[in-house]
Amino acid sequence: MTIMKTIKKLSVSSRVARAAALVCMLAPSAMHALTFDETGSAAESIYARWRPVAGAVRYEVTYSGAGLADVAADCQLVRRYPEGLRVDIPGLAAGDYALTVRAYGKDGMKIDEGSTENINVYAHTREGFAFTGGNVPGAYNSDGTLRDGARVLYVSAATVNSVTLDVTKDKKGNTAVQTGLANILSAIGKGFEKRPLAIRIIGTVADSEFEGLKDGNYLNLQGNNNTDRMIENITIEGIGSDATLYGYGICFKRAHNIEIRNVAIMLFGDDAVSMDTDNTNIWLHNIDFFYGRPGRDADQVKGDGSIDMKYHSTDITINNNHFFDSGKVMGCGGTTGEEENLRITYHHNWFDHADSRCPRLHYTTAHVYNNYYDGVPVYCIGNTTESSAFIEANYFRNCKRPIMTSGQGTDKYDPKTGTYTLKGTFSGQEGGVNKVYNNIFAENVPTIVYQTGHPTQFDAYIVDKRDEQIPSDVKSVNGGWSYSNFDTAPDMYPSVPDAPEDVPAIVTSRAGRVQGGDFKWTFDNTKDDADHEVNTALKAAVTNYKSSLVAIQGPEGFAGSTSAITDITISNPSGRADIYDLSGRHMGRDFTALPAGLYIVRTSEGVVKMRK
Numbered sequence: 001m002t003i004m005k006t007i008k009k010l011s012v013s014s015r016v017a018r019a020a021a022l023v024c025m026l027a028p029s030a031m032h033a034l035t036f037d038e039t040g041s042a043a044e045s046i047y048a049r050w051r052p053v054a055g056a057v058r059y060e061v062t063y064s065g066a067g068l069a070d071v072a073a074d075c076q077l078v079r080r081y082p083e084g085l086r087v088d089i090p091g092l093a094a095g096d097y098a099l100t101v102r103a104y105g106k107d108g109m110k111i112d113e114g115s116t117e118n119i120n121v122y123a124h125t126r127e128g129f130a131f132t133g134g135n136v137p138g139a140y141n142s143d144g145t146l147r148d149g150a151r152v153l154y155v156s157a158a159t160v161n162s163v164t165l166d167v168t169k170d171k172k173g174n175t176a177v178q179t180g181l182a183n184i185l186s187a188i189g190k191g192f193e194k195r196p197l198a199i200r201i202i203g204t205v206a207d208s209e210f211e212g213l214k215d216g217n218y219l220n221l222q223g224n225n226n227t228d229r230m231i232e233n234i235t236i237e238g239i240g241s242d243a244t245l246y247g248y249g250i251c252f253k254r255a256h257n258i259e260i261r262n263v264a265i266m267l268f269g270d271d272a273v274s275m276d277t278d279n280t281n282i283w284l285h286n287i288d289f290f291y292g293r294p295g296r297d298a299d300q301v302k303g304d305g306s307i308d309m310k311y312h313s314t315d316i317t318i319n320n321n322h323f324f325d326s327g328k329v330m331g332c333g334g335t336t337g338e339e340e341n342l343r344i345t346y347h348h349n350w351f352d353h354a355d356s357r358c359p360r361l362h363y364t365t366a367h368v369y370n371n372y373y374d375g376v377p378v379y380c381i382g383n384t385t386e387s388s389a390f391i392e393a394n395y396f397r398n399c400k401r402p403i404m405t406s407g408q409g410t411d412k413y414d415p416k417t418g419t420y421t422l423k424g425t426f427s428g429q430e431g432g433v434n435k436v437y438n439n440i441f442a443e444n445v446p447t448i449v450y451q452t453g454h455p456t457q458f459d460a461y462i463v464d465k466r467d468e469q470i471p472s473d474v475k476s477v478n479g480g481w482s483y484s485n486f487d488t489a490p491d492m493y494p495s496v497p498d499a500p501e502d503v504p505a506i507v508t509s510r511a512g513r514v515q516g517g518d519f520k521w522t523f524d525n526t527k528d529d530a531d532h533e534v535n536t537a538l539k540a541a542v543t544n545y546k547s548s549l550v551a552i553q554g555p556e557g558f559a560g561s562t563s564a565i566t567d568i569t570i571s572n573p574s575g576r577a578d579i580y581d582l583s584g585r586h587m588g589r590d591f592t593a594l595p596a597g598l599y600i601v602r603t604s605e606g607v608v609k610m611r612k
Contacts, residue, residue, distance in 0.1 A: 033053075033112050033114065034050055034051070034053050034101060034103055034112045034113060034114035035050055035051050035114065036048055036049065036050045036101075036114060036116060037049045037050060037051060037083075037084060039099070039116045039117070039119055040119065040515070041119050041120060041121045041122065042262075042514040042515070043121075043122060043123065043124045043144075043286070043510070044090060044091065044092050044093070044094070044121060044122075044123060044124055044140075044144035045088055045089060045090040045091070045092060045121065045514065046063065046088070046089050046092065046097055046099065046119045046121055047086065047087065047088040047089070047240065047514065047515075048061075048086070048087055048099050048101070048116060049083070049084055049085065049086045050084060050085050050101060050114065051084045051085075052080075052084055052085060053103035053111055053112045054111075055105045055106075055111055056103035056104060056105060056111050056112070057104065057105060057106050057556075057557040057558055058075075058103075058104045058553065058556065058557025058558070059078050059085060059087075059101055059102065059103055059104070059553065059557070060072065060101070060102045060104065061073040061077070061078060061087045061089070061099060061100070061101050061102075062099070062100050062102075063089060063092075063097050063098065063099050063100070064097065064098050064100075065095055065096050065097030065098060065118065066092070066093050066094075066095030066096070066097065066121075068097075070100070073087060073089050074152065074154070075553045075554060075555055075557075076154040076200075076202065076239075076552055076553060076554070077089055077239060077553075078552075078553040079202065079203075079239075079240070079549055079550075079551065079552050079553065080549075080550040080551040080552075080553070080558060081548050081549060081550055082548055082550060085101075086240060087099070087101070088239050088240040088514065090200075090237060090239070090262075091140065091144060091145055091146050091198075092121050092144060092145070093121070093123070093143040093144050093145050094121055094122055094123040094143070094144070095120075095121055096118040096119065096120050096121070097118065097119050097121060098115055098116050098117065098118050098119065099115065099116045099119070100113060100114070100115040100116075101113060101114055101115075104557070123143070123144055124144060124285070125319065125320075125347075125348070126142055126283075127317065127319075127345070127347070127493065127495055128316075128317030128319070128345025128347065128367065128493065128495075129314070129315045129316060129317060129343040129344060129345045129367070129493070130281050130282060130283040130315055130316055130317035130345065131281075131283075131317065131493065132281070132315045132343070132493070135257055135281045135315075136257075137235075137257045137258055137259045137281050137282060137283040138196070138198075138233070138234065138235035138257065138258065138259025138283065139196035139197055139198040139233060139234065139235040139259070140196075140198070140235060140259070146196070146198065147196045147233075149195050149196060150195070150196035150197065150198060151165070151195060151196070151197050151198070152197075152198045152200060153165055153181075153184070153197060153198070153199045153200065154200050154202060154552075155181055155199055155200065155201050155202065155205065156201075156202040156203050156205065156552055157203060157204060157205050157206065157209045158552075160180070160181050160205050160209060160210050160211075161179075161180045161181070161182075161209075161210070161211045161212075162179065162180065163179070163180065163181060163184070164177050164178065164179050164184075165177070165178055165184045165197075166178075167184060167187040167188055167193045168192045168193040168194075168195075169187065169190065169192060169193075170192055171192065173192075180211060180212060181199070181210075181212075181219075182210070182211060182212025182213065182219075182220070183212060185219070185220060185221060185231070186212075186220070186222075188231055188234070189220075189221070189222045189223050189224060189231045190224055190229065191223055191224040191225065191228065191229020191230060191231065192229070194232065194233060195233070196233040196234075196235075197233065197234050197235070198234075198235045198237060199234065199235065199236045199237070200237055200238075200239050201236065201237065201238045201239065201243040201244075201245070201263055202238075202239050202240075202243060202549070202552055203242060203243065203244070203547045203549035203552070204242070204243075204244040204246050204545075204546075204547040204549070205244070205245060205246070206246040206247050207246065207247030207248045208247065210248065213248050214251055215269075215270075216248070216269065217248050217249065217251075217268065217269035217270050218248055218249055218250060218251035218269075218270070218274065219236075219245070219248060219249070219250045219251070220251050220253075221234065221250065221251065221252050221253070221255045221258060222251070222252075222253040222254060222255070223253065223254030223255055223256070223278075224254070225254060226254045226277075226278035226312075230254050230255060230256040230278075231254065231255050231256070231258075232255065232256040232257045232258070233256075233257050234257075234258050234259070235258075235259040235260075235261070236250070236258075236259070236260050236261075236263070237259075237260075237261045237262050237263070238261070238262040238263040238264075238513060238514075239262075240514055241513050241514045241515045241516070241517050241518045242513075242517070242518040242547050242548070242549060243262060243263045243264070243513070244263065244264040244265075244266060244545070244547065245263055245264070245265045245266070245268070246266050246267060246545070247266070247267050247268070247269070247293075248268055248269060249265055249268035249269070249270065249271055249272040249273055249274065249292075250265075250272070250273050250274070251273075251274045251276065252273075252274065252275045252276070252279045252282065252313070253276050253277050253278065253279070254277065254278045254279070255275075255278075255279045255280075255282065256279070256280050256281055257280075257281045258279075258281075258282050258283070259282075259283045259284075259285075260273070260283070260284050260285075260287060261283075261284075261285050261286045261287065262286045262287070262513050262514060263287055263288070263513070264287070264288040264289075264290060264512075264513060264517055264519065265287065265288070265289055265290065266290045266291070266542050266545060267290070267291060267292060267293050267542065267543065268292040268293065268303060269292065269293050269303075270292070270295070270303075270304045271292070271303070271304050271305045271306070271307065271308040272289055272292060272303065272305070272306045272307065273287075273306070273307045273308070274308045275307075275308065275309040275310065275313035275316070276308070276310060276311060276313070277310075277311040277312065277313070278311070278312050278313070279309075279312070279313040279314075279316075280313075280314055280315050281315045281316075282313070282315070282316045282317075283316075283317050284307065284316070284317070284318045284319075284321065285317070285318070285319045285320045285321060286320045286321065286510075286511070286512060286513060286514075287321045287322070287512070287513075288321075288322050288324065288512040288513050288517045288519065289306045289307075289321060289322065289323045289324065289326050289329075290324050290326075290519075290542045291303055291324075291325070291326075291534070291538070291539055291542050292304060292305075292306075299327065299328065300327070300328075301327065301533075301534055302325070302326060302327030302328075302355070302534060303326075303327060304328070305327070305328045305329065305330070305331055305357070306323060306326045306328075306329045306330060307329065307330045307331075308330075308331050309330070309331070309332050309333070309342060309344065310331070310332070310333055310334035310335075310338075310342075311334045311338070312338065312339065312342075313342060314340075314341075314342040314343050314344070315343050316342070316343070316344045316345070317344075317345045317347075318330070318344065318345065318346050318347075318349065319345070319346070319347045319348045319349060320347075320348045320349065320507075320510055320511050320512070321349045321350070321511060321512065322349075322350045322352060322511040322512030322516075322517075323349065323350065323351050323352055323354045323358075324352055324353075324521060324538065325352065325353045325354065325355075325523070325528070325534075325535050325538055326351075326354040326355065327354075327355045327356070327532075328355070328356060328357045328360075329351065329354050329355070329356065329357045329358045329359065330346075330357050330358065330359035330360065331357055331359070331360050331362070332344055332359050332360060332361050332362060332363075332364040332366070333361065333362030333363040333364050333384075333385075333387075334362070334363070335362075337363060337385075338362075338363035340363075341363050341364055341365040341386065341387070341388070341484075342363060342364045342365065343364075343365045343366075344359070344364055344365070344366050344367075345366070345367045346359060346366065346367070346368045346369075346371060347367075347368075347369050347370045347371065347495075347497075348370045348371065348372075348503075348506065348507050348510070348511065349371045349372070349507070349511065350371075350372050350374060350507045350508060350511040350512070351371065351372065351373050351374060351376055351380070352374050352375075352523065353374060353375045353376070353377075353523050353528050353529070353531075353535075354376055355376070355377060355378045355532040356376070356378035356379050356380075356382070356532075357382065358371070358373065358376060358380045358381060359381065359382075360382040360384070360426075361381070361382065361383050361384060361387035361389055361432065362384045362385055362387065362429065363385055363386050363387065364387045364389075365387070365388050365389075365484060365486050366387065366388070366389040366390070367389075367390050367487065367495070368381060368389055368390065368391045368392070368394065369390075369391070369392045369393050369394060369495070369497045370393050370394065370497050370498050370500075370503050370506070370507070371394045371395075371503070371507070372394075372395050372397070372503050372504050372507040372508065372511075373394060373395065373396040373397065373399045373402065374397050374504075375397060375398050375399070375523065375525055375528060375529035376396075376399045376400075376402075377399075377400065377529060377530050377531060377532045378400075378401070378532055379399075379400075379401040379402070379404050379425065380396065380399050380401070380402045380403065381402065381403045381404065381434070382404050382405075382406065382425065382426060383403075383404065383405045383406065383431060383432040383433070383434050384405075384406040384426050384429040384430065384431060384432060385406070385429050385430040385431070385432065385479060385481070386430070386432055386479070386481050387432030387433075387481075388432055388433055388435070388483050388484040388485075388486055389432065389433075389434045389435065390435045390437075390486070390487040391403060391434055391435065391436045391437075391439065391460065392436070392437040392438055392439065392466065392497055393437070393438050393439065393497035393498065393499065393500045393503070394439045394440070394500060394503065395439070395440045395442065395500050395501070395503040395504055395507075396439065396440065396441045396442065396446065397442045397443050397504070398442070398443040398444045398525070398529045399441070399444070399446055400444070400446060400447060401446065401447050401448070402439075402441065402446050402448055403434055403436065403448055403459050403460045404425065404426075404459055405431040405432065405433070405434060405458075405459055405460070405476060406424060406425070406426035406428075406429045406430060406431040406432075406476075406478060407424060407426070407428075407429070407430060407431045407476065407477055407478025407479070408420070408431055408456070408457050408458070408459075408476065408477035408478060409449045409454070409457050409458050409459040410447050410448065410449060410459050411424045411425055411426065411431075411459075412424055412457070413449075413457070420457055429478075430476060430478045430479025430481065431476030431477060431478045431479055431481065432476055432479075432481050432483075433461060433470065433474065433475075433476055433481060433482065433483035434459065434460035434461065435460070435461050435463060435470055435483055435487070436450075436460040436461065436462050436463070437462070437463050437465075437466050437468075438466070438497075438500055439500060440500040440501060440503075448460065450462040451474070456477055457477065461474060461483065467487075467488050469485045469488055470482075470483040470485060518547075518548070519541070519542075519545060521538055521541065523535075
């Protein structure tokens, strides 16, 4: 038998009507026992892929290990793709786990089952300023398991506006059911709901499918005040390798203990992630950042910015992210100043041919370590007003200007005249101080000056020992700011950086989404290292990106998954039938050229008939 739903007949008649139909084409079942094609792990999660079992309409997945036995995975974690079935299970503590998959038919009887060998799961690195004071941002414990009382919300293109959640609405603890993700977050933002919440994104959720985006550009996490009624204790995470926010980003305001992980953000408007005012203990990790929509200014052709943090947005950790040719990557600190320095940690990020601002610091205390700067053409790290940056154990590959300080050194030096008279890169802002230790610069001789080369006009202060302090009389030329020596203070968090020579291998294997995401791109270093313009081929690929997700399992299994063939008759005098995917993208008119999946078929004149 074969599990398939497909188009059997396309005929033309003289009947005239407007019609549209959902067409679900599911890949054929294998004609043998349950077989695993792949198993593996990512940080605090495991996954497996297997071939469909003939006659199966539902798959039950359980896992055992680390003191657990036959724990049932949520049904929504099982998804169908053209090549078969896949399950991803997040929220696991480090250890060894085995999966068992059982296939059931329409009559509820088990048809087949299979088990994996043990799969080793490793832990996320919970380190940096986001974890200050023992905080663990999001809905998970420090061991990676869900916190007590945490709730889980599954969101896909089909459910983003219909998903429901009971939300506390007042001081008395009264609750009300909210419908749609935007409404749920708005209700939580009133500040009375404090239960941990894991929002799990499945597949692509596009802006055209999402009602209630802030300004049409943002999934909005906004609290009522900056004290007791902040929005907090939320994790937004993607499931598997293909979870994507398409056409919008995420905005924080008066948010606390928030985690974003394992999603791609494509063609966002404004910033991919915006932290605007009174945000604390924010953790961004394992995110794939792609181009945004072009902005109004000439320097916004790749989008405004990947991450923007300002106005008391502090105690932030940004790690294990993959930036694909991003333009202005990260701006830190408000243009009008900050009451006190923002505290931000950056580690194990892959700046993959990104242009600049990796990061750009303004009123910021920053720990920058174990990042892979992979062919960054403009500049990597820029230090401006009152900022102190400890930059250690990073790997800079073919980066012309890896470390800069506003108003001095490389920023001001004119090689034509031998004087420090250039206008500079940082809008005339004052400078800060960079402390550097144990970094590697490969494949070029970068432009960088230490205090050993010039007593005042230096880009960075190099030290021989990690715990060496910078004297207070070492000051920036513009502004006269000293280094704060925050990294040797008693309250500094502990960290043990990887050796810089190991950074490229570690970062490229673990940055971004599970398995590096479903969108793969390899740059041509001979051309792309020096190019900071839009990569037209990459832009086209991002613009035309489509998820291959076919279906998400529900409590009763895969709806409509039978061995019968569905006949679809399209009566149309012109013979025209336009095909769209669920995000509204036109897929052409040839059914035979399409991969298995869920599609919308529209006829300008005609009627669609379906029968099993």
